[in-house]
Amino acid sequence: MARKTRVGLWLIGVGGRVGSAVALGIAALARGKTETTGLVSELPVFSKSGLVPPASMIVGGHELRKTSILDGAKEARMKAGLFSDDLIRSVSSDLRRFERNVRAGTLLGVSRTVAQIAKSGRGRRDRTPSAAMKRLGGDLASFRRRHRLDHVVVVNLGSSEPKVRKSSMHESWSAMSRVLARKSAGAIPASSLYALAAIESGCCYIDFTPSTGLDLPALRERAEQLGSLYGGRDGKTGETLVKSVLAPMFAMRNLDVLSWTGQNLLGNRDGQVLRDPKTKASKIVGKDAVVRSIVGRSVETHVAIDFVRSLDDWKVAWDYVHFSGFLGTKMAMQFTWQGCDSMLAAPLVIDLARFAAFEMSRGASGPMKHLAFFFKNPIAVRDHDLASQFHRLVRHIVAHPTQ
Amino acid sequence: MARKTRVGLWLIGVGGRVGSAVALGIAALARGKTETTGLVSELPVFSKSGLVPPASMIVGGHELRKTSILDGAKEARMKAGLFSDDLIRSVSSDLRRFERNVRAGTLLGVSRTVAQIAKSGRGRRDRTPSAAMKRLGGDLASFRRRHRLDHVVVVNLGSSEPKVRKSSMHESWSAMSRVLARKSAGAIPASSLYALAAIESGCCYIDFTPSTGLDLPALRERAEQLGSLYGGRDGKTGETLVKSVLAPMFAMRNLDVLSWTGQNLLGNRDGQVLRDPKTKASKIVGKDAVVRSIVGRSVETHVAIDFVRSLDDWKVAWDYVHFSGFLGTKMAMQFTWQGCDSMLAAPLVIDLARFAAFEMSRGASGPMKHLAFFFKNPIAVRDHDLASQFHRLVRHIVAHPTQ
């Protein structure tokens, strides 16, 4: 990838904790105000792959609430005790510059919880899915034009949605395209509208959440027609990350995992949204799959998520693994993970944008299977073993010529 | 490996907790009285490699204390609450049969702590290293002859020794062979005497402890002269096993591990021996290396070991990992491992014997690097990443033709 390539990173939910951390991070990296810790794309193995430097990345996005990127960063500073006042000051002009790229998101197809949170915000109630797609797509096109961007990568960081109730309209693009112009097409979730707007505008779409996005036969069909590049779903940042190395350990040692119970406490907006039982269910499916896929279907797994306001952006996860060893001996392992959600997610979003731009530069299309390393529910990949996902990523990037 | 191949498994310290568990396990497996949980060699990937079945394995060994294998099993039942009275009963005739293969170990070159534990036992104070080697080697030869064994694998399960103070006599086989017949050759630790007896008798020698064994230039030279097969050192059963998957996780995500502190509580004889500061030091070196080799030299690492009698054979390890992520955010992970030491070690010893016999069948010699997966300090291998060690093992075994 040539030095001069300019990449736009468009975030759905840009004013949230992760979104503002991504913007802050890109600005801080570009100005040399922070280390590259946490960025996978900065590992030495990728140093010759010509990934786009942060200084060539421009941030924009859609947002429902009135909050600005700078506000998001300051809130993180105050409530979660992250970074320093100095760091924010040193990049506040950049954040204001990015802020000018922020546009109103759509209220069409959002869950009740999100509608509640976004009340009296800047979200628009578009008349029809078509109208929403057109407006959102226009924002992307104007972003690209205004900044003379070579590639635009759209990453969904919006609140998790409940699982969509599938109907025949989701099954084919012809069925779906027929309903898009109708007013009452409530069955298309907001994440899918953003996804459609992205691929119709020639952008890459990556879902960092467990929401529907492109995960409908109709949308996959459309992505194929358009030769779109896409990836997802549900960023693997904490507890599930640990599971994806521990479960293989038990498997490699032929230890019999009897039960694996996880308790997740979190206090940010994500946790607030997850209080809705349906939304929580869609999240837990992803968290649960890792262990079962690696140690076998017979294991008892339990994943609980509790909203604990006092934790703010800090997530505490406790896992208890009960296993049986030689001669039927029952043993146990437990771990507690205390991580800051947005600080774990933000660098991965930057990584994803860089790896996606790399693919766009070489004209690739379809699902980016080599990015399974980053996701709880990798599209089109069944392998949940982190080490093997990592090797797949490295092989893929290193195999392709640097421009 | 043909069905009829008969393999002898000779254990240094056969009457200890691990030794008696190995004997009990082999007998129970041969009689179909237990599952194969915990045996790596029973993973489906090895099912066509023709590894020797437990029913074709005969156990023998050296011991210093008066205890019998059956006593060892009963003690584990009583004190640590392992397996069941029924299981012991169902194989007690086998254990008595194995007991007839037990011979007196040597008191030459043992540490003060071991001498204390072995007081009024059956250990012999051999006059010279040569005399000891000759006697011990005779035991091996007679074991092989009596049971018409195709291969004999010697595994050291004896108490950990303090690190040897190296001198010129350790540097070459010619120097060492000159002192072997002298009475005062105190600088050769017991583990090295057993190792020498093993390789001089054409057996494979594997060190499951951090003791010196073959780890002296003089002995490596001798092993090369004889074309010996060997492996080790220090079985990776619990805390270090977990480290060997967690440390790569931090590395793959470019997270900066600031400090990694481990506390190990154990109450068995191993723990008792480790109360000696010098012996503990030799053990800790191995436990520490894993993290540093994977996440970098600059990390602060601390490993503590405490003898807690009430735990008996149960080992409790607590690790606290302090790491820094994006934008300098400090986070933490901790885990507690509660495992039964002998039940974790015993199946690995059986695995090692089977994999070693596999090598002997195909006439291999030198260090078995592909067994790094099993050890804290793998001989001639720097890779401490468990997943990569596992793939090396699989590739090696699967690559070689089944007999």
Place this chain on the structure above:
Amino acid sequence: MARKTRVGLWLIGVGGRVGSAVALGIAALARGKTETTGLVSELPVFSKSGLVPPASMIVGGHELRKTSILDGAKEARMKAGLFSDDLIRSVSSDLRRFERNVRAGTLLGVSRTVAQIAKSGRGRRDRTPSAAMKRLGGDLASFRRRHRLDHVVVVNLGSSEPKVRKSSMHESWSAMSRVLARKSAGAIPASSLYALAAIESGCCYIDFTPSTGLDLPALRERAEQLGSLYGGRDGKTGETLVKSVLAPMFAMRNLDVLSWTGQNLLGNRDGQVLRDPKTKASKIVGKDAVVRSIVGRSVETHVAIDFVRSLDDWKVAWDYVHFSGFLGTKMAMQFTWQGCDSMLAAPLVIDLARFAAFEMSRGASGPMKHLAFFFKNPIAVRDHDLASQFHRLVRHIVAHPTQ
């Protein structure tokens, strides 16, 4: 209390894990086959209070399932690895003797989950509440007569019930007594039938569960009329016990508890019953009250209970306490409790029987407030601080003359 006093201990659910452990424990104590560890009543401070010795206690009870006390003990041995075959053998004649005092429980008023578990057991579907009370009361009277007992203490160890939906019939004894003879009086839970049978027969009734029992105005009124002695509710055995000393610590140090989250994993029948959301709700209320009552209403509390079959009788609880200290500094404490439920409950049941017999000897009546130390939801007591509950118990017992 004179040496010759004979006390009957009648357990609702005598064949369950706790019930059989109580029976086993009393027999083992009487025969001097075990230590008194875990028995509060054996603390030195009570040594001169003349509490009834285990040798003078006779066990009987009601049961719904077909299991025998001896079977219960053997199941605990096999599945949870408790005590030893030898211990069971040494008291099996006693357990068979106690078994002759076991009678059929009632299926009237049990929850759907319990009905399921008790299917094809020995439980009787009594026609009306009156009929059930008469039959159950007859069992108690005959137990007392047959063994020439001075006092009978009934302890409810049955499965937790969902909270009863209160109606006017629960408000006064006259209202309730009118409906007892009617067939369709489904609104009286089984625990209340046992409680009524107990007090009508002049027995002391203690509820070791969160079920309704005497906790209805109508029944309290009846207990007062009869001058009954009673106590409860919901034995404080593990996680809540720890909370009842930790919460006061935070309070005494003026530390501001922000949130207190608990996760309970358990695999026994109690856990199975608690899978029913309504039953779980009734249990959680009790577990939650302790923290709020001590550190204040404003704290966020969360208590989760998950049924993890592999744990059997072992309960694992993890609590995370997030608190704020000086200058608004947020800190955290977490603990993991790994206890065997029946082994923690059984000695407390014996304690309760001894302390209750002590009260009966001196002709006391009403709620035994000094037993708050043993319960999550102590009747008529708001103090949840363990230390203060303990001093109340000691003061009460020591204040009364030894017979």
Place this chain on the structure above:
Amino acid sequence: MARKTRVGLWLIGVGGRVGSAVALGIAALARGKTETTGLVSELPVFSKSGLVPPASMIVGGHELRKTSILDGAKEARMKAGLFSDDLIRSVSSDLRRFERNVRAGTLLGVSRTVAQIAKSGRGRRDRTPSAAMKRLGGDLASFRRRHRLDHVVVVNLGSSEPKVRKSSMHESWSAMSRVLARKSAGAIPASSLYALAAIESGCCYIDFTPSTGLDLPALRERAEQLGSLYGGRDGKTGETLVKSVLAPMFAMRNLDVLSWTGQNLLGNRDGQVLRDPKTKASKIVGKDAVVRSIVGRSVETHVAIDFVRSLDDWKVAWDYVHFSGFLGTKMAMQFTWQGCDSMLAAPLVIDLARFAAFEMSRGASGPMKHLAFFFKNPIAVRDHDLASQFHRLVRHIVAHPTQ
């Protein structure tokens, strides 16, 4: 205590983390810039006792290093992420005012580690103990005079010292006073020099560390002669605090604690000083005593302390309690405490000053036994049960009339 009473709080080690936090806290409280969380003396039960308000407290102290109070606060802000820049700004004038009361400490009698840390600082190498006492006492007198203070409370927050090797000179005041003027009196630790200076100047002396201070027969004798008021030793802030409520829980339930193992990780100067094995030994004695005194001498206890630089002022302690319950069942409990050392200690220092001033107002002398609640090794008190210590404190304060 009248409103107008002015109290001086003189801190040995005023520029350290705890010292600067005390100064910051008093200033912030006086200006109403922070809550009273963490202050025991602000519990409602003491609201009518007329304790001196923070606004009437003046801070001064001795220091060896060149650091200022304001620097200490800023360092805590930067390295440990405590409080906010705003808070520091709002009281920086107060901290500068307090700074004018800071005087040079003595290098006489400090440990080698402290001498190293204090190198090229402001500490004075006084010629003799007498000279040191005179100089230090002069600082106290001038502090009192300058600020027209009613009472001066000296609290030792200096680095922990190794245990003193006792000799005959420590046995009586007459023996000791003979050597004070001699140059070579190396056997008198610095903490004792400060203690002597304090009591000779009519101040109250409280030791918040495990150092010797007044804990020598000679000094106790002198304190008695002078009618001094004193208290200590070793503030109970974290792990030991938890032990002092958990150990009584096991005792009250007659559970048999088999072993209690603690691991303490800390990264502040206190931890650095504790790397010296002798100093560590003096600290561990105190941490260990609590459990043994409550659950009995026979329990195995282990306390480890590791210096982990990355933690800075945060202390992580992990305790593993192995206990036996009914019928010999072994169970376990573990906890992890993650607290900020200086934020836990500072409010207790303020509490101690207020309670000491309360005693001085009423003319009390001798050891303040009712302050056992605050210490690991309470002077002249054997009771380590936190609840009972708390009640003693409340009874004592409430019993005495408010002025």
